[in-house]
Amino acid sequence: MTLVADRVTYRRPDGGFALPPTDLVIRPGRITALVGPSGCGKTTLAHLLAGLLAPGSGSVTAAGARVRRRRGRLPGHTALLDQDPMAASDPTMTLRRALTLAASVRGVTVDPDALADEVGLDPALLDRLPAEVSGGQLQRACLARALAQEPRYLIADEATAHLDPLSTAAIARTLRRRADGGLGVLAITHDRRLARSWADEVRELGV
Numbered sequence: 001m002t003l004v005a006d007r008v009t010y011r012r013p014d015g016g017f018a019l020p021p022t023d024l025v026i027r028p029g030r031i032t033a034l035v036g037p038s039g040c041g042k043t044t045l046a047h048l049l050a051g052l053l054a055p056g057s058g059s060v061t062a063a064g065a066r067v068r069r070r071r072g073r074l075p076g077h078t079a080l081l082d083q084d085p086m087a088a089s090d091p092t093m094t095l096r097r098a099l100t101l102a103a104s105v106r107g108v109t110v111d112p113d114a115l116a117d118e119v120g121l122d123p124a125l126l127d128r129l130p131a132e133v134s135g136g137q138l139q140r141a142c143l144a145r146a147l148a149q150e151p152r153y154l155i156a157d158e159a160t161a162h163l164d165p166l167s168t169a170a171i172a173r174t175l176r177r178r179a180d181g182g183l184g185v186l187a188i189t190h191d192r193r194l195a196r197s198w199a200d201e202v203r204e205l206g207v
C-alpha cells in the first residue's frame with residue numbers, strides 16, 4: 001500500500017524548470033521528510049504524487065494502481081496540506097462547513113469537534129470564517145479538513161513554515177499519531193532540524 005514515484009520527470013510548460021528523473025516512496029505508518037533548496041522541485045514532486053500534475057515520463061502509483069491526473073481534484077487516497085492555509089480556504093465558508101464538505105466529497109461522515117480536538121483546535125473556532133482565526137489556527141483547521149477525508153497518504157507542503165512553536169508542535173504530534181495509526185506522510189520542509197525530529201526518514205532533493 002505504498003505511494004510511489006518511479007523515475008518521474010516534469011517540465012514546466014514555460015520551459016523554466018525541469019524535474020530530473022526522481023524516485024520517492026511514501027509508506028504507510030511512516031513520515032518521510034522531503035528537504036532541499038528553494039526552487040528544486042519539492043512542491044512539483046508533491047503535486048505529481050497527489051495527481052495534480054501529470055509526469056512527463058515515469059509513473060506514480062498508489063497500492064500498485066496508476067494515479068491519474070484529474071483537474072483540480074485529488075485522487076481519493078491522498079490529501080494535501082498547503083503551505084498557505086488562506087489560499088487553500090474558501091473565504092466565505094466556515095471552517096466547520098469546509099471540513100464536512102471535504103469529508104462528504106469522499107463519502108465520509110465525520111465528527112468535526114473530535115477532529116478539531118485532535119489537532120489542538122478549540123472546536124468553537126470551527127464556526128468562524130478563515131479570516132476570523134489566526135494563521136496557526138487556520139492551518140490546524142486545514143489539517144483537520146485533510147484528515148476528515150480519511151486519506152491513506154497525506155502530503156504536508158511546508159505546513160508549519162510560518163507557524164509558532166505551539167502550532168508546529170500540535171501539527172507534528174497529530175502527524176506522528178496518525179502515522180502510528182497507518183497514515184503515510186510526506187512532510188516537505190526547508191528545516192532540516194525539524195525534518196530530523198519529525199521524520200522516520202529524510203530525503204534530499206536537488207543535491
Ligand SMILES: Nc1ncnc2c1ncn2[C@@H]1O[C@H](COP(=O)(O)OP(=O)(O)OP(=O)(O)O)[C@@H](O)[C@H]1O
Binds near residue numbers: 017040041042
Ligand atoms: N507558476 C510558476 N511559474 C513559473 N515558474 C514556476 C512556477 N511555479 C514553480 N515554478 C518554478 O519551478 C521550479 C520548482 O518549483 P517548486 O515550487 O516545485 O520548488 P520548491 O522546491 O517547492 O521551492 P520552495 O522550497 O521555494 O517552495 C522553481 O524553479 C520555480 O521557479
